[in-house]
Amino acid sequence: MDSDQQLQTFRDEIDQLDQALVELLAKRIALTAKVGEYKSKIGMPIYVPEREAELLAKRRSEASKKGISADLVEDLLRRIMRESYHSQDKRYKCANSQINKVVVVGGGGALGKLFVDLFKRSDYSVTILEANDWPDAQQILEAAQLVIIAVPISKTIEVIEKLPTLADDCLLVDVTSIKSAPLKAMLAKHSGPVMGMHPMFGPDVAGMIKQVIVVCEGRANEQFTWLLEQLEIWGANLFHTTSTEHDDAMAFIQVMRHFTTYVYGKNLAQENPTLGNLMQFSSPIYRLELAMVGRLFAQDPMLYADIIFSNEQGKRLLRRLHERFGEALALLESDDKQGFIESFNNVADWFGDYAASSLIESKRLLQKADDDRVV
Amino acid sequence: MDSDQQLQTFRDEIDQLDQALVELLAKRIALTAKVGEYKSKIGMPIYVPEREAELLAKRRSEASKKGISADLVEDLLRRIMRESYHSQDKRYKCANSQINKVVVVGGGGALGKLFVDLFKRSDYSVTILEANDWPDAQQILEAAQLVIIAVPISKTIEVIEKLPTLADDCLLVDVTSIKSAPLKAMLAKHSGPVMGMHPMFGPDVAGMIKQVIVVCEGRANEQFTWLLEQLEIWGANLFHTTSTEHDDAMAFIQVMRHFTTYVYGKNLAQENPTLGNLMQFSSPIYRLELAMVGRLFAQDPMLYADIIFSNEQGKRLLRRLHERFGEALALLESDDKQGFIESFNNVADWFGDYAASSLIESKRLLQKADDDRVV
Numbered sequence: 038m039d040s041d042q043q044l045q046t047f048r049d050e051i052d053q054l055d056q057a058l059v060e061l062l063a064k065r066i067a068l069t070a071k072v073g074e075y076k077s078k079i080g081m082p083i084y085v086p087e088r089e090a091e092l093l094a095k096r097r098s099e100a101s102k103k104g105i106s107a108d109l110v111e112d113l114l115r116r117i118m119r120e121s122y123h124s125q126d127k128r129y130k131c132a133n134s135q136i137n138k139v140v141v142v143g144g145g146g147a148l149g150k151l152f153v154d155l156f157k158r159s160d161y162s163v164t165i166l167e168a169n170d171w172p173d174a175q176q177i178l179e180a181a182q183l184v185i186i187a188v189p190i191s192k193t194i195e196v197i198e199k200l201p202t203l204a205d206d207c208l209l210v211d212v213t214s215i216k217s218a219p220l221k222a223m224l225a226k227h228s229g230p231v232m233g234m235h236p237m238f239g240p241d242v243a244g245m246i247k248q249v250i251v252v253c254e255g256r257a258n259e260q261f262t263w264l265l266e267q268l269e270i271w272g273a274n275l276f277h278t279t280s281t282e283h284d285d286a287m288a289f290i291q292v293m294r295h296f297t298t299y300v301y302g303k304n305l306a307q308e309n310p311t312l313g314n315l316m317q318f319s320s321p322i323y324r325l326e327l328a329m330v331g332r333l334f335a336q337d338p339m340l341y342a343d344i345i346f347s348n349e350q351g352k353r354l355l356r357r358l359h360e361r362f363g364e365a366l367a368l369l370e371s372d373d374k375q376g377f378i379e380s381f382n383n384v385a386d387w388f389g390d391y392a393a394s395s396l397i398e399s400k401r402l403l404q405k406a407d408d409d410r411v412v
Numbered sequence: 413m414d415s416d417q418q419l420q421t422f423r424d425e426i427d428q429l430d431q432a433l434v435e436l437l438a439k440r441i442a443l444t445a446k447v448g449e450y451k452s453k454i455g456m457p458i459y460v461p462e463r464e465a466e467l468l469a470k471r472r473s474e475a476s477k478k479g480i481s482a483d484l485v486e487d488l489l490r491r492i493m494r495e496s497y498h499s500q501d502k503r504y505k506c507a508n509s510q511i512n513k514v515v516v517v518g519g520g521g522a523l524g525k526l527f528v529d530l531f532k533r534s535d536y537s538v539t540i541l542e543a544n545d546w547p548d549a550q551q552i553l554e555a556a557q558l559v560i561i562a563v564p565i566s567k568t569i570e571v572i573e574k575l576p577t578l579a580d581d582c583l584l585v586d587v588t589s590i591k592s593a594p595l596k597a598m599l600a601k602h603s604g605p606v607m608g609m610h611p612m613f614g615p616d617v618a619g620m621i622k623q624v625i626v627v628c629e630g631r632a633n634e635q636f637t638w639l640l641e642q643l644e645i646w647g648a649n650l651f652h653t654t655s656t657e658h659d660d661a662m663a664f665i666q667v668m669r670h671f672t673t674y675v676y677g678k679n680l681a682q683e684n685p686t687l688g689n690l691m692q693f694s695s696p697i698y699r700l701e702l703a704m705v706g707r708l709f710a711q712d713p714m715l716y717a718d719i720i721f722s723n724e725q726g727k728r729l730l731r732r733l734h735e736r737f738g739e740a741l742a743l744l745e746s747d748d749k750q751g752f753i754e755s756f757n758n759v760a761d762w763f764g765d766y767a768a769s770s771l772i773e774s775k776r777l778l779q780k781a782d783d784d785r786v787v
Binding site for chain 1: 415418419422423425426427429430431432433434435436437438439440441443444446447450451454456463467470471474475478479480481484485487488489490491492493494495612613614616617618622623624626651653657658661662664665668669671672674675676677678679680681682683684685687689690692693694695696697698699700701702703704705706707708709710711713714716717720721727729730731732733734736737738740741744745747749752753755756757758759760762763766767768769770771773774775777779780781782783
């Protein structure tokens with residue numbers, strides 16, 4: 038056999054194994070779809086973190102015994118499980134079959150749609166109230182047992198204030214990115230159960246599984262037990278806090294991040310380098326960081342304007358950031374390398390163990406970015 | 413059968429399929445190891461982009477025919493292929509068996525080590541010259557056919573200048589993050605073949621496959637044919653440019669990025685929020701961005717100081733960035749939301765199609781970050 042023939046034989050063998058892999062995947066997906074259907078029928082959650090952890094631990098140990106990388110097997114199984122968690126026709130257990138009227142105000146928007154879809158998949162009867170439905174608001178909201186406000190931040194207070202009187206036992210919830218002002222408005226408007234929520238994910242998520250939702254209590258929290266259970270059935274990870282703590286944290290998590298990303302993009306646009314040229318030079322980490330900047334500008338400016346302009350703490354934080362940028366620049370312009378290194382080391386001390394662990398975490402992810410690299 | 417029994421049956425079935433998956437992987441890895449060995453014996457490259465693309469296209473089409481997601485199959489195969497590309501004992505074809513003396517100056521450093529390792533795996537004889545070996549430099553470098561300078565930026569020029577006279581036909585190459593000054597110093601020092609290179613990756617990459625190396629010609633480029641071929645055999649993606657264009661691009665790719673990341677971290681440290689609290693609130697995109705900041709501070713401050721302080725263009729760019737930050741802040745402090753939105757839209761226009769495509773690219777990666785999420 039010459040080397041061409043030998044290589045062809047090898048290729049055929051690889052192809053056969055990969056075909057077997059595709060068949061195995063098809064079987065597994067069909068099976069997990071069946072399991073999902075059964076679980077939803079008997080009222081069991083689809084995503085069970087403990088079962089996932091147990092399954093992964095078993096497969097890791099088998100992989101090690103066979104002398105193959107446990108990380109490889111875990112990465113593959115997580116990817117396969119994502120597919121079954123997010124399959125399009127997934128149905129979910131209904132946490133409270135007594136609820137027969139849910140209204141999502143702004144249910145036609147990106148985030149509103151996600152909630153409408155999930156409620157429907159759990160057999161709730163859901164109605165949407167959009168901007169041009171307000172003449173019929175009274176009728177649409179009549180006898181509603183849960184009303185969710187999912188409108189842009191800048192409209193939230195106005196929308197809450199123009200709600201007709203809701204039934205005493207109706208749950209009122211908003212899902213905007215700020216929490217203090219909407220919560221106050223809801224408590225003033227409605228005498229029944231009130232809660233603020235902030236789903237910490239963009240509208241491009243495939244579903245709610247493993248995503249964080251911040252929960253801020255308003256009034257009659259015990260009435261929300263079924264709703265919180267429903268969110269957990271959908272896979273959400275709930276984080277309870279106060280509206281003040283939430284808004285303080287968002288100055289860092291949303292305002293500082295979105296604003297600096299905007300300024301970074303604005304600076305690039307004004308410098309006007311050739312993007313394609315920068316990409317040709319770029320290692321995965323830069324491609325990724327540039328993509329994180331670029332993605333901002335594919336989204337709705339009003340959303341970001343609302344988030345940035347509505348947070349007073351955020352404004353003051355950005356002013357201090359600008360000053361510190363200036364201080365760092367002074368080190369650079371006076372060629373004070375030693376001063377820069379001292380400052381760098383102070384920050385490293387502040388990050389502590391997190392710096393090393395984030396190096397590991399980001400390395401895992403950067404390797405995944407490398408997998409995709411098109412040469 | 414009651415529901416507990418039914419669920420146990422389902423679990424057993426999933427376990428069986430996953431065991432079959434682990435076995436299939438073990439077979440595939442054993443097979444590709446054999447193929448790799450054979451390829452290196454007959455002198456063929458291990459990573460062949462066309463073959464990879466062809467294999468993926470075939471499997472995608474089979475997946476679609478079986479009604480399962482082509483993206484799922486592609487993601488899994490890319491992850492599996494990464495494993496076989498980077499297996500620890502991989503040997504590579506030697507592009508030039510006439511070369512019997514390679515010296516890596518700084519071969520004990522992170523990047524130097526990677527080169528030493530790859531040359532050894534390709535059957536070259538490699539010697540290291542470290543800081544305390546300089547008394548023997550003459551002897552170590554005698555009759556060397558390739559000398560690679562892999563020392564910190566701030567030492568590069570000094571090290572090049574103190575090299576003893578090299579053989580006329582010796583290839584001299586540096587791998588630092590700036591290119592104009594080292595190239596000039598090498599051309600002044602050595603009358604033979606000279607080339608500047610910048611590997612666009614950190615020392616934590618698993619190997620060179622799919623990574624970018626920037627190549628700047630110096631003198632007698634035709635003498636470097638075998639070396640460039642060797643880099644491609646190791647899987648590198650070469651990008652040829654001039655040292656001036658390289659240094660200009662690095663003002664954006666390295667200086668602006670590292671400096672703004674440093675300032676972001678410094679600001680966090682001075683504001684002193686509880687990191688663990690921010691993490692509990694955080695969606696995958698924020699966890700990822702915070703990890704990208706944190707990872708900087710797990711690394712060598714001197715490396716970043718060298719990169720930032722050695723780029724004059726970068727300093728001026730950062731001054732302009734600081735001014736533009738101030739302009740954006742003025743919009744915010746004067747509550748000019750309309751002005752912010754106009755500016756945002758201008759930047760979006762500048763990014764053009766890239767914004768939408770980066771939304772898709774980053775979404776793919778964020779989903780991978782979601783896979784890993786520990787709840």
